[in-house]
Amino acid sequence: MKIALIAHDKKKDDLIQFSQAYKFILEKHQLFATGTTGLRIEEGTGLSIHRFQSGPLGGDQQIGAMVAENKMDMIIFFRDPLTAQPHEPDISALMRLSDVYSIPLATNIGTAEILVRGLEHGDLEWREITQEN
């Protein structure tokens, strides 16, 4: 499975802790991230991650492009709901596309835990079937 990991600045520590806790699951999958998030997770966990541009420089849009090509299976995006982001339109676009393509998207740790545990139980295998067709 291809999984995108993204966090706004005030949520990056949470995502690193999350990635450390679930490294045993995440390491079995192909990981993608926006620039700074990816670097921080790599440093904090040793996981190997394909890093796109930083969010404000187009990273959300690059991940959105993968969604539009049906090449992303899950997105974990710890958003900061209390801080205005200069690239808010890009963030909205990524979330909209995730709904267009029915990509599981977690925006907080509570949902992310359920998604990642579901991944371990094979709950997302339907994605592999739809990609083959």
Ligand SMILES: O=C(CO)COP(=O)(O)O
């Ligand atoms: O801004 C972001 C997502 O909208 C995240 O970007 P960085 O991972 O580069 O900080």
